Amino acid sequence: MLRHSAHVLPRIGSFHHTVGLGLLERLRNRYGDLVRLAKASRTRPVLYVFHPEMMREVYESQATEPPRWERSPLCEQRKSVPSLCPISGDETNAIWTGLRILFQDGTILKNYEKAFEEIAIDATERLGALRYAGNALNEELETEIYRWALETVGLMMFGLRLGCLDGDVHVPTPDNKTPEKTSMDDHTPDLCSLSKRSLADLTPAERLVRCTREIADGSHLVRSEHTLKTDSQVFAQALKAFDTHISLTDHFLTRALQDLDSGEMRPEQILLYKLRPLDRRILPLSSDxxxxxxxxxxxxxxSMFYQLSLQAAQQQRAHDEVAWSTASKDAGAGAIEMPYIAACVREAMRLLPATGGVVRRSMEPLAVGGYEVPEGVDLVLAHGVSSRLDTEWRRAKAFIPERWCTEGWEPIRASKAHSFASMPFGETCPATDIVNNMLSQLAMRVLEKYRLEWHGPAPNMATTGVNKLQPPFYFVLQNAA
Incomplete structure (x- = not known):
């Protein structure tokens, strides 16, 4: 009578103590490469796909699409402001397909390299200022990474600096330091310094950082029972956050379009220039x-910082690569490529991808691994599990950037794994290549000046839409020798 729900019952269930990637790995180890869950408490059956070849079959079948949560807060918010979001689902799919094609062009990525480098340098300086006793990074680390991410993605989208990295770095004092949590406070959310300040004192960029953290910390983008009850406080909070987010996005888009029309186009404005014919339809795309x-x-x-903080030898090799490139550039010979930095980024994304799985919904019957899958099934393509399978990767749980290098030891090379085995953001994400560039620039600038260390117990991981290492973070940022 309980069906699959019995497996997650407290104390007696087989999987009651596992969540996120741990649950997916246990399902795969116990039941194989395809695991079907009947509806039970769900509205539709779910099929977990763990083998990369079966994932390829799903992607190439053209019989699936991302599910649309019609009653989600974001959907309701977009319906309430149609004048701000004049775009349909079919147009959205066409635009995302166009973006994927654009980002596959290496010449477009080169337009952003200098701007991404400048942002990474600014972010690194702020991280250095974030240190306190013993060079430990304070509680604002996550907020600073949000500032860097918004500044970087905002520049890619709008072709201008938003100002997320402006202003003073928050340094904790006995008066403003967040008190240590006790067991009674485990469910109390950590508030960043921006949430403790008046909105009137914040710049538009700081408001965007604050709003983005509120949406992420509240898991407002994740479909859940709380967010689907339109009369709940969570639903109302999500709507308010999305209203704020779309208005701030509109503010920066207006600035960007005025800047684009007023003078000679800069290299980093190339994406906005190509999207300019969409006019107001750029707004929902930018917000998404x-x-x-x-x-x-x-x-x-x-996650990349954490993996590197445990590997002193790999950090030293990455630092040497950056130093050689800088010396070559200063000598007038031009900057050399840095494949090892890129390899560190790819290995970090393989070992702990942000998304444990990509959900696709079958629009018509299809075959997966020799089984017929009917219409209306949610297929979870578990890339977070396939990227750590021993059958695909030698020493799968170890951080070995050399597997992505041409001179790496032959048996562990990434080229021996299935091409669909490691897809941190799924097969259809348009920004995979440009994300590698963003992260590489950040890693280069941090490792050029500092050494990352981790002084504390291993962090816990939670899955709320994306896989997150849970604070507190015990990073120490030592000056490079």
């Missing part, structure tokens, strides 16, 4: 990119 792209980028950056 800032909503869907920031939290995964932030959590990937924090």
């Amino acid at each position: 990119i800032l909503l869907a792209g920031i939290d995964p980028l932030v959590q990937t950056a924090i």
Whole structure:
């Protein structure tokens, strides 16, 4: 009678103590590469797909689409302001397809390199100022990474600096330091310094950072029972946050379009220039990119810092690569490529991808692994599990950037894994290549000046839309020798 619900019952259930990636890995280890859950408390059956070849079959079937949560707060908010969001679902799909094609053009990515580097330098300086006793990074680390991510993605979208990295760095004092949590405070959310200040004292960029953190911390983008009850306080809070977000996005888009029309086009304005014929339809697209792209980028950056903080030898090699490139540039020979930095980024995304799985809904019957899947099934393509399968990767749980390098040891090379085995953001995400560039620039500038260390217990991980390492963070930022 309980069906699959019995497996997650407290104490007696097989999976009651596992969540997120841990749950997916246990399902795969126990039941194989395809695991079907009947409806039970869900509105539709779910099929978990763990084998990369089966994932390829789903992607290439052309019989699935991302699910649309028609009663979600974001959908309701967009319906309430049609004049601000004049765009339909079919147009959205066409625009995202066009973006994927644009970002596959390497020449467009080169337009952003200098601007991304400048943002990474500014963010690194702020991280250095964030340190206190023993060079430990204070509680504002996550907010600073949000500032960097919004500034970077905003520049890509609008072709101008938003100002997220302006202003003083929050330094904790006995008066403003957040008190240590006790077991009674486990469910109390951590508030960033921006949430403790009056809105009137914040710039539009700081308001955007604050609003983005509110949406991420409240999991407002995740479909849940709370957010689907239109009379609940959570639903009302989500609507208010989305209203604020769209108005701030509109503010920066207006500035960007005026800047684009007023003078000679800069290299970083190339994306906005190509989207200019869409006119007001750029607004919902920009809002979607800032909503869907920031939290995964932030959590990937924090995960990358954590993996690097445990690997002194890999950090030294990355530092040497940056130093050689800088010396070459200063000598007039031009900057050399830095494949090892890029390899560190790719390995961090493989080991702990921001998204544990991509959901696709079958629009018509299709075949997966020899089984017929009917229409109306949610297929969870578990890239977070396939990226750590021992059958695909030698020493799958180890951080080995060399597997992505051409001179790496042959048995562990990434080229031996299935091409669909590691897809941190799914197969259809248009920004995978440009995200690698953003993270590489940040890693370069941080490792050029500092050494990352971790002085504390291993962090817990939670899955709320994306996979997140949970604070407190025990990062120490030592000056490079």
